[in-house]
Amino acid sequence: MISVTPIETEKPSELARDISERLNAAIREHLLSAFAPNNIKTLRSFPALEAADLLGVSGQFMRKVHSEGTIPEPKEIRNGRRYYSAQEIWDARQVLEQSSRTKGRYLPGRREGEKLQIWQLMNFKGGSSKSTSTIHLAHYFALHGYRVLAIDLDPQGSLTSMCGINPEIEFDGLTIYDAIRYDTPAPMADVIMPTYFPGISLAPSRLLLSEFETESAVHSNPDQPFFLRIGEALAQVEDQYDIVLMDSPPQLGFLTIAGMAAATSLIVPLTPSMLDVSSTAQFLELAGAYMGVIEEAGAQLQYDHFKFLITRDEPTDVPSQQLTSFMRALFQDRVMTATALKSTAISDATMLKQSIYEVVRSEMTRSTYDRAKESMDAVGREVEAMVHDAWGRN
Ligand SMILES: Nc1ncnc2c1ncn2[C@@H]1O[C@H](COP(=O)(O)OP(=O)(O)O)[C@@H](O)[C@H]1O
Ligand SMILES: [Mg+2]
The missing domain is CATH 3.40.50.300 (P-loop containing nucleotide triphosphate hydrolases)
Known part of the structure; x- marks a missing residue:
């Protein structure tokens, strides 16, 4: 419950501190539990088409690399549909980059001589x-x-x-x-x-x-x-x-x-x-x-x-x-x-x-x-x- 005891002091420094303490306690108790029950952020998974799009390949290409075993199947498959975690997309980048003829296609980050x-x-x-x-x-x-x-x-x-x-x-x-x-x-x-x-x-x-x-x-x-x-x-x-x-x-x-x-x-x-x-x-x-x-x-x-x-x-x-x-x-x-x-x-x-x-x-x-x-x-x-x-x- 939010405490409704009136604030006793008129001293601005104490008043500000008091308001801050109550607000923080209320945020902890009410807002955080409503918005993020366990308070740990997690990232959603990405449907196959979106993942393929991020990797810059077609859905067909993804099915092919899965069936060839180049890229492991994602952990999450629901109703026959694949969902990728962002980490799985990162891992796929590493593998695909190694066999790619165009360097930097899957890992487009900086190369030698390119500054941060x-x-x-x-x-x-x-x-x-x-x-x-x-x-x-x-x-x-x-x-x-x-x-x-x-x-x-x-x-x-x-x-x-x-x-x-x-x-x-x-x-x-x-x-x-x-x-x-x-x-x-x-x-x-x-x-x-x-x-x-x-x-x-x-x-x-x-x-x-x-x-x-x-x-x-x-x-x-x-x-x-x-x-x-x-x-x-x-x-x-x-x-x-x-x-x-x-x-x-x-x-x-x-x-x-x-x-x-x-x-x-x-x-x-x-x-x-x-x-x-x-x-x-x-x-x-x-x-x-x-x-x-x-x-x-x-x-x-x-x-x-x-x-x-x-x-x-x-x-x-x-x-x-x-x-x-x-x-x-x-x-x-x-x-x-x-x-x-x-x-x-x-x-x-x-x-x-x-x-x-x-x-x-x-x-x-x-x-x-x-x-x-x-x-x-x-x-x-x-x-x-x-x-x-x-x-x-x-
Ligand atoms: N493109 C947008 N459409 C709708 N609301 C936005 C958009 N960009 C920012 N806001 C809202 O405006 C508020 C201020 O944005 P914020 O990024 O915190 O500004 P700043 O960091 O410059 O103070 C935020 O509450 C955010 O939800
Ligand atoms: Mg800001």
Whole structure:
């Protein structure tokens, strides 16, 4: 039961703490049990056609490799239909890649000489879909055979919870803060954890990460500049990943700027509303100023891609379409062609800390699901093409 005892104190510090404690207890007791009964995230299985599609082969080809015994049958077969776990799809990639004549067909990740892709999603407007876009890209890349490292740079930990870890309630392990703090930093490998989603590792976050803001103001110095901290941590593990996706906090502090200094490409998610567009203009003005400051201090900023992503796109909403056209006219191909559609399929999924890729199609209105998924796939494909371009493949 939710306790309804009135809050006695008028002292703001105690009041805030009291509210926080009650809220956390209530979340633990009510929301978590309703949304995730055993509180452990698992990933759905993928029907045969979807699995074949992810592997880039036909259903017939899959039946052939099963009957030849090249690929073991998936564990789950219901009514004569095959369902694959994401791990089984990963395993199939390894086997198929070995016998493939086209190298990289099934494991398209980076090859020798291709540099680690470090993509940051940033905008100081809260609710511009930074976290939603980051998790969808992470899932897209992992399902397509890339080794993904997700980094949560937001002390609020939305990305961390979407990766199946509840940052404030049950998690007290190391976070990205431990890898970038000034006093005896931990090895990055100790911070990174595997997730329930094959192909995705996570450098998690929780509230403590905000210490980096305070510490940087005091400890950053020419020998240990704050803007090199993330890049140096990443350098320790770079061989193990193809792409790093960094979610950012809704402000332009030391964390966001340190991310910018490590990134090889930037995406600024933007909701097409007047307020968001003007706040983004201010954000970029400030970001530009800070980029100048850290460049003077020796940072070398260079981006393969620096793009706007229109999020929560509403094709039938005239004012938002006008703003989108305005942005495209002004910035042309700096605005990504694909947009993330505004969809109840996405907001419903994120309520359950899921991406559209985790939702079972038959549990939603199909047309709604299909539109949302197609739009997220298009965003993923476009970023994937930019990644290949950065690798010099196109
Ligand atoms: N394409 C979308 N369609 C519908 N709702 C969305 C979409 N993208 C994001 N949202 C909703 O908007 C809210 C804010 O998104 P979020 O990704 O957390 O923003 P940010 O990380 O920039 O603060 C979330 O609750 C999410 O459910
Ligand atoms: Mg967020």
